[in-house]
Amino acid sequence: MDSLVLELQRDVLDRSIHITDLLRKALLVSRKLKISDIEEWLSDELNGYNGKSVPSYRTLTGELKGFNPYRGWIPMMLGDDINDMISVTPIHDSVSQIIDLVERSDGGSVMIKFPQDMSMTIMRMIGRDIEPALHIPVHQLVRIVDVTKTKILDFALDLETRGILGEGIRFSKAEEQLAQSITYHTINIERMDNSKIHQASDGSNQSR
Structure with missing residues (x-):
């Protein structure tokens, strides 16, 4: 069975796939792994930073x-x-x-x-x-769109480096635990003071 993380990496490199679809797939990964920082960032990119500070x-x-x-x-x-x-x-x-x-x-x-x-x-x-x-x-x-795509790729590559690949759309408990140290700083998202x-x-x- 294919890995959702590897699939996400391939999708980022596929110019035919719209960035909103990439964001949704990355959001699925972050939510299943319970990575709250990345989930919040992806949700903000999809829905807008309403009343929030934005990344640099x-x-x-x-x-x-x-x-x-x-x-x-x-x-x-x-x-x-x-x-x-x-x-x-x-x-x-x-x-x-x-x-x-x-x-x-x-x-x-x-x-x-x-x-x-x-x-x-x-x-x-x-x-x-x-x-x-x-x-x-x-x-x-x-450039905002390009940087967002690059950070999605950074996120997927970091998961692979940590040995977090999943099977299909499922991740093991061990993979969830490994993912808990992933934060904004992992993929260099700096929130700006507005x-x-x-x-x-x-x-x-x-x-x-």
Whole structure:
């Protein structure tokens, strides 16, 4: 009987398999092995990081722009320190939502609008009634998907290294015990403190 862990490794390398299917299979493995850290991470990737801090690979940097009715979107400067802070944003969307944003983009950037209160603050700072938004390069969103796939592979390879393969979709009690030392740190998932950057994205609306 085949091993679910080895099957997961093969699936990660198969470009025809959608990442949401990989996440579900990895979630099945983590739940059967009772690896709570990895199960939580996989669930957050599938459903979104609602009200939670995000891993470091989901913290992106964009360009602050304002919409000029005559010239379109133009760069906005509020001072280097302020621009640097505002331009960094955590992405809380599920992987499927991120893929949808990428597919609906023109290949250049994705626009993230600020919450209304923050938009008003920015407009007061520049002294003009120009709607601000953060423009994120699409390749940064693509990287979130790529990093997620790599970490799923790291998880499956780590299980094999520990001798945890399973038989079909079942794992032995001994394998469950071996898996209990696996945590976020095993596959290098660093949770970010959003205290500095949450204000640039919480409640934001994302569009092309």
